[in-house]
Amino acid sequence: MERGLTANAFAKLLNGLNADRERAGDKYEELRRTLIRFFEWRGAPFPEEQADKTFNRVARRLDEGVKIKNIGAYCYEVARLVCLESLKGHDSKRTPLEPDHLEVTAADADDEAVEKELRLTCLDDCLCSLPAESRELITEYYRDERGSRIDYRKTLAERLGLRRDALANRAQRLRDKLEQCVAGCLRNKSTI
Amino acid sequence: MDESEQIMTSYLLGELSEPEQTALEEKYFSDPRVFDQILKTENELVDNYARGRVSPRVRERFEQYYLLHPGRRERMKFAEALATRIDNIEPSGNVVERPASAMSWWRGLLATLRGQRLMLRFSIAFASLLLVLGGAWFFIDSRRARQELAQTQAVPTDEERRERELEQKVAEVRVPTEEPSTEPEPRRPAQQQSPQMTPTPLARAVPAYASLLLAVGGVRGGDAGKTPILVIPPGTVEARLQLNLKENEYARYRVSLQAVGGGEIFSRRNLKPGHTKAGASVTLVVPARKFTTGDYILTLRGVNRDGEIDDLSKSIFRVDKK
Numbered sequence: 001m002e003r004g005l006t007a008n009a010f011a012k013l014l015n016g017l018n019a020d021r022e023r024a025g026d027k028y029e030e031l032r033r034t035l036i037r038f039f040e041w042r043g044a045p046f047p048e049e050q051a052d053k054t055f056n057r058v059a060r061r062l063d064e065g066v067k068i069k070n071i072g073a074y075c076y077e078v079a080r081l082v083c084l085e086s087l088k089g090h091d092s093k094r095t096p097l098e099p100d101h102l103e104v105t106a107a108d109a110d111d112e113a114v115e116k117e118l119r120l121t122c123l124d125d126c127l128c129s130l131p132a133e134s135r136e137l138i139t140e141y142y143r144d145e146r147g148s149r150i151d152y153r154k155t156l157a158e159r160l161g162l163r164r165d166a167l168a169n170r171a172q173r174l175r176d177k178l179e180q181c182v183a184g185c186l187r188n189k190s191t192i
Numbered sequence: 193m194d195e196s197e198q199i200m201t202s203y204l205l206g207e208l209s210e211p212e213q214t215a216l217e218e219k220y221f222s223d224p225r226v227f228d229q230i231l232k233t234e235n236e237l238v239d240n241y242a243r244g245r246v247s248p249r250v251r252e253r254f255e256q257y258y259l260l261h262p263g264r265r266e267r268m269k270f271a272e273a274l275a276t277r278i279d280n281i282e283p284s285g286n287v288v289e290r291p292a293s294a295m296s297w298w299r300g301l302l303a304t305l306r307g308q309r310l311m312l313r314f315s316i317a318f319a320s321l322l323l324v325l326g327g328a329w330f331f332i333d334s335r336r337a338r339q340e341l342a343q344t345q346a347v348p349t350d351e352e353r354r355e356r357e358l359e360q361k362v363a364e365v366r367v368p369t370e371e372p373s374t375e376p377e378p379r380r381p382a383q384q385q386s387p388q389m390t391p392t393p394l395a396r397a398v399p400a401y402a403s404l405l406l407a408v409g410g411v412r413g414g415d416a417g418k419t420p421i422l423v424i425p426p427g428t429v430e431a432r433l434q435l436n437l438k439e440n441e442y443a444r445y446r447v448s449l450q451a452v453g454g455g456e457i458f459s460r461r462n463l464k465p466g467h468t469k470a471g472a473s474v475t476l477v478v479p480a481r482k483f484t485t486g487d488y489i490l491t492l493r494g495v496n497r498d499g500e501i502d503d504l505s506k507s508i509f510r511v512d513k514k
Contacts, residue, residue: 034227038217040263041204047263076221080214114479117429119273127277139278142235144243172231179270188466189477 005056009063013055016062016071031072035079044086054079115186122185126178134174141171200233205250206257238271243279402480403432408492408505419487420509428480435492435507440465440472442494446501447476452487452508462495485513 017031018024032051039047057078058071068074127135140156157167193201202208203216220227240246241254259265404422422431435447445465449458458478465472474492490507
């Protein structure tokens with residue numbers, strides 16, 4: 001049984017990430033995002049729980065007085081162990097809801113079509129909730145531009161006065177935000 | 193695709209050896225740019241899969257490995273929805289201009305034919321071409337026919353001449369029954385007037401969903417009052433049925449919907465109650481196409497912590513599908 005994270009241990013973890021509390025918060029979020037994807041790409045169940053478990057262990061080590069020079073690299077080593085445990089241990093025997101946390105069961109053959117319709121409705125709502133500029137950016141960036149995508153995105157970046165990598169990062173963040181919004185909307189639709 | 197993208201794609205498809213995986217993971221944990229690059233590679237991969245644009249080998253691997261994980265499967269479904277939605281949105285001039293601003297007409301035509309719905313777009317273009325050709329043929333043919341008719345009418349045949357003389361004689365012997373009206377002839381309904389261009393009415397906004405609020409009325413058969421009616425206008429996508437619960441004693445609910453005198457048309461399990469100002473409620477979202485006009489019974493069951501199921505209510509309502 002994993003012990004919970006104490007406030008003191010968490011403060012030490014943040015301090016280890018950066019002396020400035022605000023920057024440490026950003027760094028924490030960034031590292032958590034990396035950990036979640038790591039667990040997902042490695043096929044571990046419940047990636048968010050595994051990421052938090054990793055942080056708990058690292059924070060505990062810091063609280064015990066262990067000196068850690070590079071928290072990111074240390075987190076990775078711990079994450080590998082947590083991942084192995086989750087794939088071998090009882091975590092993998094827990095069945096994630098299908099789809100992830102969304103309580104819609106395959107009651108009949110039309111369920112998939114229903115889910116698709118709901119997802120599109122949610123996507124429309126989420127797109128509408130974005131500022132017009134962001135909405136246009138994401139629709140233009142991910143538009144189907146077979147064969148000329150690189151040129152097209154270059155032109156888009158020039159038009160918006162952004163470097164190409166800055167545009168790509170902005171599009172990626174917006175996409176993540178939209179994806180989270182759609183997932184939240186689907187959860188609400190199944191529980192309201 | 194460059195070498196690093198190739199490695200990243202292989203990583204996402206579970207094709208790298210353990211040392212190769214570890215090497216890449218160490219890189220992306222220490223360098224956020226590498227991590228961002230993998231995210232982009234993943235988006236490209238799922239977008240290409242969603243648009244049916246991956247090789248058979250990648251498709252097979254994607255389905256056998258990538259889609260095994262629920263989180264990754266969700267990502268693919270999101271990509272599918274995003275592609276469906278944005279591929280149907282016309283490009284906005286506000287954000288970006290096309291690189292080739294001086295496109296020739298045929299390149300413009302090719303540009304409209306580009307994309308996942310190539311066949312559909314090609315079909316539309318072909319149908320448009322047929323319409324244009326058909327219209328031109330019809331114009332030429334009807335012009336020719338009008339000319340022939342004019343020529344024919346200009347020279348009446350003997351038979352026509354006899355008919356006209358006969359009509360004149362009949363008119364002379366006919367007794368007038370009414371005074372000729374001085375009133376102008378009333379206007380005929382628009383449909384009977386000579387054809388002319390009329391503005392097409394704007395498409396009426398169709399609600400995306402129709403909703404109905406039902407109060408839980410007990411197993412013996414709902415409220416004694418009027419049967420609630422769910423009106424589904426044409427074009428409605430989904431119907432939302434909200435069941436207000438008098439008491440909320442169960443962790444989960446099951447709902448089943450059946451046509452009166454028919455079988456079950458829809459069901460949901462593991463529904464968690466939501467909370468509104470009026471109290472706890474359970475909402476069921478049903479595709480509108482499931483309904484036809486008629487009476488329906490909505491059965492609500494509660495599942496307690498031991499997994500036992502209790503029948504809670506049956507609500508009857510009528511559907512009026514327009």
